[in-house]
Amino acid sequence: MVSCFIEKDKKTPIYKQLYDFYKEEMLNGNIKEGTKLPSVRSLSQTLSISKNTVNEAYQQLLAEGFIESRVKKGYWVVPNLEYLPDTKQEVLQEENKTIAAKEFTIDFQYGDIDLEHFPMKTWKKCLQDSLQENDKEILLYGNKLGSILLRKQIATYLYKSRGIHCAYEDIVISAGTNQLVRTVISLLQKDKLAVAMESPGYDGVKNTFLTEGCMIVDIPVTADDGYDVQALKSSGCNAAYITPSHQFPLGCIMPAAKRLELLKWAEETNAYIIEDDYDSEFRYEGAPVASLKGLDRQDRVIYAGTFSKSFLPSVRISYMVLPKKLLENLHEGFIDSQNASPIFQHALALFMEREHYERHLRKMRKIYKEKHEMLLSSLNEYMGGFVNIIGEKAGLHLLINVENKQHSQLIEAAAHQSIGIYSTASYYSNKSVDDCPIILGFGGLTLHKIDEYIKQLAKVWFN
Amino acid sequence: MVSCFIEKDKKTPIYKQLYDFYKEEMLNGNIKEGTKLPSVRSLSQTLSISKNTVNEAYQQLLAEGFIESRVKKGYWVVPNLEYLPDTKQEVLQEENKTIAAKEFTIDFQYGDIDLEHFPMKTWKKCLQDSLQENDKEILLYGNKLGSILLRKQIATYLYKSRGIHCAYEDIVISAGTNQLVRTVISLLQKDKLAVAMESPGYDGVKNTFLTEGCMIVDIPVTADDGYDVQALKSSGCNAAYITPSHQFPLGCIMPAAKRLELLKWAEETNAYIIEDDYDSEFRYEGAPVASLKGLDRQDRVIYAGTFSKSFLPSVRISYMVLPKKLLENLHEGFIDSQNASPIFQHALALFMEREHYERHLRKMRKIYKEKHEMLLSSLNEYMGGFVNIIGEKAGLHLLINVENKQHSQLIEAAAHQSIGIYSTASYYSNKSVDDCPIILGFGGLTLHKIDEYIKQLAKVWFN
Numbered sequence: 056m057v058s059c060f061i062e063k064d065k066k067t068p069i070y071k072q073l074y075d076f077y078k079e080e081m082l083n084g085n086i087k088e089g090t091k092l093p094s095v096r097s098l099s100q101t102l103s104i105s106k107n108t109v110n111e112a113y114q115q116l117l118a119e120g121f122i123e124s125r126v127k128k129g130y131w132v133v134p135n136l137e138y139l140p141d142t143k144q145e146v147l148q149e150e151n152k153t154i155a156a157k158e159f160t161i162d163f164q165y166g167d168i169d170l171e172h173f174p175m176k177t178w179k180k181c182l183q184d185s186l187q188e189n190d191k192e193i194l195l196y197g198n199k200l201g202s203i204l205l206r207k208q209i210a211t212y213l214y215k216s217r218g219i220h221c222a223y224e225d226i227v228i229s230a231g232t233n234q235l236v237r238t239v240i241s242l243l244q245k246d247k248l249a250v251a252m253e254s255p256g257y258d259g260v261k262n263t264f265l266t267e268g269c270m271i272v273d274i275p276v277t278a279d280d281g282y283d284v285q286a287l288k289s290s291g292c293n294a295a296y297i298t299p300s301h302q303f304p305l306g307c308i309m310p311a312a313k314r315l316e317l318l319k320w321a322e323e324t325n326a327y328i329i330e331d332d333y334d335s336e337f338r339y340e341g342a343p344v345a346s347l348k349g350l351d352r353q354d355r356v357i358y359a360g361t362f363s364k365s366f367l368p369s370v371r372i373s374y375m376v377l378p379k380k381l382l383e384n385l386h387e388g389f390i391d392s393q394n395a396s397p398i399f400q401h402a403l404a405l406f407m408e409r410e411h412y413e414r415h416l417r418k419m420r421k422i423y424k425e426k427h428e429m430l431l432s433s434l435n436e437y438m439g440g441f442v443n444i445i446g447e448k449a450g451l452h453l454l455i456n457v458e459n460k461q462h463s464q465l466i467e468a469a470a471h472q473s474i475g476i477y478s479t480a481s482y483y484s485n486k487s488v489d490d491c492p493i494i495l496g497f498g499g500l501t502l503h504k505i506d507e508y509i510k511q512l513a514k515v516w517f518n
Numbered sequence: 519m520v521s522c523f524i525e526k527d528k529k530t531p532i533y534k535q536l537y538d539f540y541k542e543e544m545l546n547g548n549i550k551e552g553t554k555l556p557s558v559r560s561l562s563q564t565l566s567i568s569k570n571t572v573n574e575a576y577q578q579l580l581a582e583g584f585i586e587s588r589v590k591k592g593y594w595v596v597p598n599l600e601y602l603p604d605t606k607q608e609v610l611q612e613e614n615k616t617i618a619a620k621e622f623t624i625d626f627q628y629g630d631i632d633l634e635h636f637p638m639k640t641w642k643k644c645l646q647d648s649l650q651e652n653d654k655e656i657l658l659y660g661n662k663l664g665s666i667l668l669r670k671q672i673a674t675y676l677y678k679s680r681g682i683h684c685a686y687e688d689i690v691i692s693a694g695t696n697q698l699v700r701t702v703i704s705l706l707q708k709d710k711l712a713v714a715m716e717s718p719g720y721d722g723v724k725n726t727f728l729t730e731g732c733m734i735v736d737i738p739v740t741a742d743d744g745y746d747v748q749a750l751k752s753s754g755c756n757a758a759y760i761t762p763s764h765q766f767p768l769g770c771i772m773p774a775a776k777r778l779e780l781l782k783w784a785e786e787t788n789a790y791i792i793e794d795d796y797d798s799e800f801r802y803e804g805a806p807v808a809s810l811k812g813l814d815r816q817d818r819v820i821y822a823g824t825f826s827k828s829f830l831p832s833v834r835i836s837y838m839v840l841p842k843k844l845l846e847n848l849h850e851g852f853i854d855s856q857n858a859s860p861i862f863q864h865a866l867a868l869f870m871e872r873e874h875y876e877r878h879l880r881k882m883r884k885i886y887k888e889k890h891e892m893l894l895s896s897l898n899e900y901m902g903g904f905v906n907i908i909g910e911k912a913g914l915h916l917l918i919n920v921e922n923k924q925h926s927q928l929i930e931a932a933a934h935q936s937i938g939i940y941s942t943a944s945y946y947s948n949k950s951v952d953d954c955p956i957i958l959g960f961g962g963l964t965l966h967k968i969d970e971y972i973k974q975l976a977k978v979w980f981n
Contacts, residue, residue, distance in 0.1 A: 120773020137778035230857035310583020315600035369860040394693035397832040
């Protein structure tokens with residue numbers, strides 16, 4: 056009989072120790088197929104443990120198919136157990152360095168938003184109220200296309216604020232724009248999809264298109280001339296992804312004439328336009344620029360919006376308005392289960408229904424405007440004459456070009472002082488860091504910090 | 519001069535009415551390119567509104583590119599505005615019927631869980647504490663691969679409960695298993711991917727593979743003989759998706775000998791196995807069955823787990839343990855932004871850290887065990903002799919075959935009485951409803967309801 060060491064003081068239950076022991080011995084080939092296990096009675100006596108304990112271990116081995124029982128005769132090791140080679144690899148303990156973000160003391164990263172003025176108390180109340188409902192729709196998987204309550208609120212918001220007429224049935228919710236883009240690709244039948252992407256443009260969506268096997272054609276966008284509609288027309292594409300209200304990252308607004316040209320192109324070539332309206336809420340002169348979707352009378356525009364900039368990234372809620380033709384394709388098979396949390400969807404619907412969202416937007420527009428102005432004046436004060444600023448009076452970022460300096464060196468010099476400064480090179484297809492503007496995200500910084508940080512940056516760069 | 523009607527009592531601000539009016543007229547071609555707009559002063563006098571208001575409207579039209587200004591001369595309609603055809607479609611008001619779920623008074627739908635015993639108060643506390651932290655990691659986008667705190671908790675849990683040795687760096691979090699599968703496909707280079715799927719098996723994941731363009735080979739699974747390993751070996755596949763701990767939907771456990779054969783197959787053919795361990799927490803006799811990943815010494819198993827069954831579907835948190843080789847491929851480009859909410863991830867980490875999760879699992883195992891037993895005894899009492907029950911003593915569902923009756927008719931008869939009964943046909947590739955077992959989900963039903971509902975169902979079916 057094999058020796059089996061049971062430690063009665065060990066934290067692992069005794070039945071588990073017994074089970075582990077037998078399993079290991081069988082897997083290593085030390086106890087071979089056809090071997091009869093000691094009877095429950097004899098093993099319990101040998102080890103001075105209860106018969107129940109032995110039985111429990113045997114039942115587990117039985118359930119997992121390591122042993123088989125013959126009625127009233129006992130337990131045998133099953134035939135044909137492949138032995139496991141004993142080459143268990145070391146558990147990887149190092150940090151996965153390709154993913155880990157650097158930590159800077161000062162950080163102009165794009166994507167941060169103002170948290171200081173976030174109405175946490177009101178939001179918590181909406182969250183509490185949602186959880187209180189104890190509703191299956193809220194606590195289980197929820198509607199596949201998204202909470203109907205939230206979709207109704209979004210439809211109302213889009214009508215009032217973005218000039219878009221749609222019903223809640225036209226709206227699909229998801230956890231992030233990339234997810235929406237994947238759904239669009241499915242709906243458009245990706246094998247045939249050639250997508251015109253702004254260059255520079257949002258790299259996240261571009262990666263999604265590429266990962267999904269779509270063809271990509273770069274359409275040049277410049278700060279001076281904007282979107283190159285001629286390039287689009289001769290691209291042969293059947294879909295275009297654009298950010299007309301506030302081009303990312305250049306910040307320009309697509310003028311009406313171009314918008315109408317784009318719509319005509321879509322109509323004539325049976326193409327679809329994905330309008331990503333990621334931050335149109337924040338324009339600091341006049342009202343937000345009207346949406347392209349609002350002009351779309353042939354139903355060729357897929358409108359995508361998000362709460363990541365205007366509310367809170369961590370609720371992970373984005374949405375899109377789909378043209379009728381695509382809605383028809385949207386049957387069960389096309390759509391995964393809903394990835395956005397039904398709890399947050401419901402809480403956000405309450406937040407909007409109670410008019411907190413509009414109030415929040417008004418407040419934040421004011422706050423970001425001040426930050427935007429502070430950034431401009433700080434850049435002027437500490438770097439005036441050395442930098443060119445690119446971007447409309449909108450959004451949560453600005454671009455700068457620094458004259459007579461290599462941008463790569465500037466970014467490195469800043470990093471050396473633990474100041475996070477980022478290139479827009481990843482938004483271009485084939486440009487070096489030195490040829491691309493620098494992006495300054497200011498959404499998450501306080502007024503005081505903006506001034507202080509630009510001052511420090513100027514010291515690093517120009518002293 | 520065109521006539522423009524301003525309603526001062528209207529809720530729409532006057533500048534907006536003016537802007538809307540001009541925009542519409544230009545888009546309809548009523549005000550043509552090159553037309554000079556009235557001066558700010560004259561229009562303000564004509565309409566008896568302030569110059570600021572007129573100016574605001576003009577500035578918006580200017581920003582959106584409908585008009586252009588010539589210094590000190592005024593505003594002109596820009597050239598080349600395409601007129602919009604006036605064919606605006608009706609807003610779709612009907613329900614999207616392909617998606618809307620039917621509402622039954624009595625529902626045996628699979629996927630519902632017990633909400634009555636969910637520790638809402640404790641969970642709310644964890645949520646409150648998470649929001650309290652006001653941490654950027656929690657309120658913004660968070661770590662792309664998932665909260666490190668949560669991944670550490672999962673690693674500990676997997677070691678203690680599933681026999682899996684892994685570091686948090688091996689774990690990737692996502693909002694739902696489909697999302698994880700998409701990431702896996704990217705990592706495995708989908709052009710070459712032929713996936714062996716259990717038949718019957720989970721249709722959601724199958725759809726994801728198909729949507730992503732993977733080849734699918736069905737591997738037969740039967741309640742009596744389990745998984746057909748020979749079919750796998752001759753399939754030519756380089757990946758397999760399996761549910762070894764509790765086959766979905768049949769409920770069988772894959773025995774040790776087959777597990778080892780599968781691992782050998784993966785090693786010899788350089789294939790990967792995706793182990794979906796969706797509900798292994800709930801086994802009602804003995805401990806949960808050990809995981810396949812725990813036997814995996816060649817690092818060929820991708821282990822996928824979820825909190826949808828064991829905690830709450832609406833937190834939308836799933837995870838996987840990746841083999842080292844695949845982790846190496848997991849660089850920025852391969853991974854979208856994190857779709858699972860950083861807030862819920864953090865709150866769940868707290869919930870686990872404070873040992874609520876283990877307690878919750880223990881409690882729920884007991885509760886589901888009672889429900890499972892109730893379902894068995896009700897089936898026996900009211901339908902004994904008419905139905906065959908398929909499934910191990912585990913999970914939140916059972917399958918039944920009703921003798922000498924057409925399943926399609928039974929489902930229809932039940933629906934007629936507002937009782938939701940579902941076929942497993944969608945889990946098979948090419949089988950009619952009559953040839954497939956019926957699935958009874960019982961997770962969301964109380965003990966009393968289980969008894970009552972089966973009684974009513976028996977009346978509908980056998981009276």
